[in-house]
Amino acid sequence: MSDTAELEPIGKREKTKAANRAAILVAARRVFAQLGYEAATVRDIIRGTELASGTFYNYFRSKEEVFEALADDSARRFRPILRLARAHARGFEDYLHSAFIAYFRFIAEENEDEGRPIDERRPHVRSDTPEMITVYQEVRQSLEDAIAHGDAPDVDADYLAHACIGIAQELGPAMLRRSPPDIDNAAAFATGLILKGLEGAPRKK
Amino acid sequence: MSDTAELEPIGKREKTKAANRAAILVAARRVFAQLGYEAATVRDIIRGTELASGTFYNYFRSKEEVFEALADDSARRFRPILRLARAHARGFEDYLHSAFIAYFRFIAEENEDEGRPIDERRPHVRSDTPEMITVYQEVRQSLEDAIAHGDAPDVDADYLAHACIGIAQELGPAMLRRSPPDIDNAAAFATGLILKGLEGAPRKK
Amino acid sequence: MSDTAELEPIGKREKTKAANRAAILVAARRVFAQLGYEAATVRDIIRGTELASGTFYNYFRSKEEVFEALADDSARRFRPILRLARAHARGFEDYLHSAFIAYFRFIAEENEDEGRPIDERRPHVRSDTPEMITVYQEVRQSLEDAIAHGDAPDVDADYLAHACIGIAQELGPAMLRRSPPDIDNAAAFATGLILKGLEGAPRKK
Amino acid sequence: MSDTAELEPIGKREKTKAANRAAILVAARRVFAQLGYEAATVRDIIRGTELASGTFYNYFRSKEEVFEALADDSARRFRPILRLARAHARGFEDYLHSAFIAYFRFIAEENEDEGRPIDERRPHVRSDTPEMITVYQEVRQSLEDAIAHGDAPDVDADYLAHACIGIAQELGPAMLRRSPPDIDNAAAFATGLILKGLEGAPRKK
DNA sequence: CATGAATGAGCATTCATTCAT
DNA sequence: CATGAATGAATGCTCATTCAT
Numbered sequence: 001m002s003d004t005a006e007l008e009p010i011g012k013r014e015k016t017k018a019a020n021r022a023a024i025l026v027a028a029r030r031v032f033a034q035l036g037y038e039a040a041t042v043r044d045i046i047r048g049t050e051l052a053s054g055t056f057y058n059y060f061r062s063k064e065e066v067f068e069a070l071a072d073d074s075a076r077r078f079r080p081i082l083r084l085a086r087a088h089a090r091g092f093e094d095y096l097h098s099a100f101i102a103y104f105r106f107i108a109e110e111n112e113d114e115g116r117p118i119d120e121r122r123p124h125v126r127s128d129t130p131e132m133i134t135v136y137q138e139v140r141q142s143l144e145d146a147i148a149h150g151d152a153p154d155v156d157a158d159y160l161a162h163a164c165i166g167i168a169q170e171l172g173p174a175m176l177r178r179s180p181p182d183i184d185n186a187a188a189f190a191t192g193l194i195l196k197g198l199e200g201a202p203r204k205k
Numbered sequence: 206m207s208d209t210a211e212l213e214p215i216g217k218r219e220k221t222k223a224a225n226r227a228a229i230l231v232a233a234r235r236v237f238a239q240l241g242y243e244a245a246t247v248r249d250i251i252r253g254t255e256l257a258s259g260t261f262y263n264y265f266r267s268k269e270e271v272f273e274a275l276a277d278d279s280a281r282r283f284r285p286i287l288r289l290a291r292a293h294a295r296g297f298e299d300y301l302h303s304a305f306i307a308y309f310r311f312i313a314e315e316n317e318d319e320g321r322p323i324d325e326r327r328p329h330v331r332s333d334t335p336e337m338i339t340v341y342q343e344v345r346q347s348l349e350d351a352i353a354h355g356d357a358p359d360v361d362a363d364y365l366a367h368a369c370i371g372i373a374q375e376l377g378p379a380m381l382r383r384s385p386p387d388i389d390n391a392a393a394f395a396t397g398l399i400l401k402g403l404e405g406a407p408r409k410k
Numbered sequence: 411m412s413d414t415a416e417l418e419p420i421g422k423r424e425k426t427k428a429a430n431r432a433a434i435l436v437a438a439r440r441v442f443a444q445l446g447y448e449a450a451t452v453r454d455i456i457r458g459t460e461l462a463s464g465t466f467y468n469y470f471r472s473k474e475e476v477f478e479a480l481a482d483d484s485a486r487r488f489r490p491i492l493r494l495a496r497a498h499a500r501g502f503e504d505y506l507h508s509a510f511i512a513y514f515r516f517i518a519e520e521n522e523d524e525g526r527p528i529d530e531r532r533p534h535v536r537s538d539t540p541e542m543i544t545v546y547q548e549v550r551q552s553l554e555d556a557i558a559h560g561d562a563p564d565v566d567a568d569y570l571a572h573a574c575i576g577i578a579q580e581l582g583p584a585m586l587r588r589s590p591p592d593i594d595n596a597a598a599f600a601t602g603l604i605l606k607g608l609e610g611a612p613r614k615k
Numbered sequence: 616m617s618d619t620a621e622l623e624p625i626g627k628r629e630k631t632k633a634a635n636r637a638a639i640l641v642a643a644r645r646v647f648a649q650l651g652y653e654a655a656t657v658r659d660i661i662r663g664t665e666l667a668s669g670t671f672y673n674y675f676r677s678k679e680e681v682f683e684a685l686a687d688d689s690a691r692r693f694r695p696i697l698r699l700a701r702a703h704a705r706g707f708e709d710y711l712h713s714a715f716i717a718y719f720r721f722i723a724e725e726n727e728d729e730g731r732p733i734d735e736r737r738p739h740v741r742s743d744t745p746e747m748i749t750v751y752q753e754v755r756q757s758l759e760d761a762i763a764h765g766d767a768p769d770v771d772a773d774y775l776a777h778a779c780i781g782i783a784q785e786l787g788p789a790m791l792r793r794s795p796p797d798i799d800n801a802a803a804f805a806t807g808l809i810l811k812g813l814e815g816a817p818r819k820k
Numbered sequence: 821c822a823t824g825a826a827t828g829a830g831c832a833t834t835c836a837t838t839c840a841t
Numbered sequence: 842c843a844t845g846a847a848t849g850a851a852t853g854c855t856c857a858t859t860c861a862t
Contacts, residue, residue: 038243042857052823159394162379166371174367188407189364196405197398246831257848448653451852462827569804572789576781584777598817599774606815607808657836667844
């Protein structure tokens, strides 16, 4: 009895609330990608939805908070992909390759929608995307496992994970600048570099 | 007697002007590093000096212009170091190592002054520092030479140079986070990774 | 019961918006009159209201735009009066008199509110008020009609219309300076001068 | 002896001081004409001289003061012309005509130098030029004389003088807008209008 | 909850004015 | 006196955030 009574309004309201939140997140992702985090304004974000400006604050307290939510969201969507890759991978090598592929594909998809205006004159800016943080943690974990199993030399896992991030972060834009962007090529480059480089990196101790 | 009195005019004014310009540049470098290029405001910069707001515009027309001046300045100070390293290096390996050392030393020096508050709440953002641009160009040039001389495999020079940038940019902060920061260690890691990785990177066809 | 409650929504908001817009226009008219168009600042205008600075920009994009709105507004209020005068007038003479009366009454009303401080120290500056532009167009049109109908000699209509404007613009303040300002007297003076003067002005060829 | 001793430095310094003052006035007149009083800045004025910004303040305390000096200067140059005209005139009619001729010639000369940019989009602005004040006083005096001698009807001298100002002030720009500007034509129009109009203006009591 | 107008702090920039040289 | 760099108040304008409806 209370079931039906509560179902209708709750159901409807829940859906609307979720939809609004989602709409803001979608708009925010696009706006951040187009204008960059700093240049983007809350107004830009709500303009990308059908909502009124005040409504934004029913869901997020600030631009920063929306960014973090985006980060969580991205991580939530991205981590399973990496987990899956890890599970299916025959080894660290295979895993790393999958991870780079996934990342480059991700940013390629994200950037193909927009007409690529992105003002190239101003100093280039990169922010720690949520994907990067996920990648960092995953790669690091995976590397530590590989080291533990003797599948990789005992190098500084923190440095290596950061190196992966750095390479991905720089190679990504460089790849996008070429037309057409070749995801496999970039991933092969990164993987080859890291895997062989692993041998050259100083042993830890 | 009046002689000495008349020699002076070159003094105070000139010195003050140069000092002010330098003060603005110093403050700008710090502010850009702490807040990022986009988030930094002209006010942030002048607040970092003892000058009045209007004075900024006696020296630079905008935030962009300070950034460019900073870039020129950095390049002027940084490029010779890299050039020297290249000239003295016994090979690409040696050169790369010197370059990483120079860069890590540079950022270590820059960061030891301030107490590193760096507002960590706001999403972390990195912009291409002027040094990075210089490094990119130098490394790329040097790599192309090495490839031409057969000292390095024929890999994608653009990608590799970007990889070096990415590694430097991520390893730098990671290094600073450790105490004490070990420049040689970080440089050895980066160099070892790249040099060996070079062998693993796909040949350019 | 809920009926009346639901009828209300049209009320407060709409009224406030209209009231704010009107308040800005009123303040702008006063400020322009006191300081002149050039010297007036947007801040001067909002200071003349109870609104916050940012609110100005919810209604107008710039000082220019307020001025234009003021012009439209004045024209909308003023032109009908002149049109009516033209329709009812028994001749050009009658019309001209009505027009001067209307104009002098207008500025008299406008100036009786404020205590007329008008900063007399700064060089006195007059800008074309929106009313003047309307008057110019109306008078010129009316004069051309009168000439066409043979009710007035064939003089230079542009010059004459400008002469009317000039006389109105100078006589107005002169009238206000006397106490009490005598609208009828000033209008009689202006009308008499122009009408008789018309005979003395050179024929147009 | 003290003659020669004082002559050289005083002479030289006097000339320089006078020359500086004159240079500022010349530049100011041009700048005011081109940009208008409000838009003109002290910087604009000194930029029109070879002097340094600080030097301005050795001669004038502000933009306002320079305007007043310009006014005095203009009046000093203009009044003799009118006085002469009055002395030579055979009557009020003749005098008035000379006065309009002199004024229109004056502004025509002043405006022929500059390339006439004067932003015509923004609301037109007129300031009480010093010439106008002179004209007002002269015309009024002359009219009162004429009335006293029975050469003109006993009209309101204040209003009539203002009417002359207004006509001159509006007809001037209207004349300049035509090409080529016809000074005689404009003066004939103004004179004819006023003289005949005098008869139509209400008697003063 | 949604709405969107109001708010006012903050920013880039200009400019009159001062003052050490 | 001349110089021109330094100063800081003032301006136009934007935008995050609040709040009455």
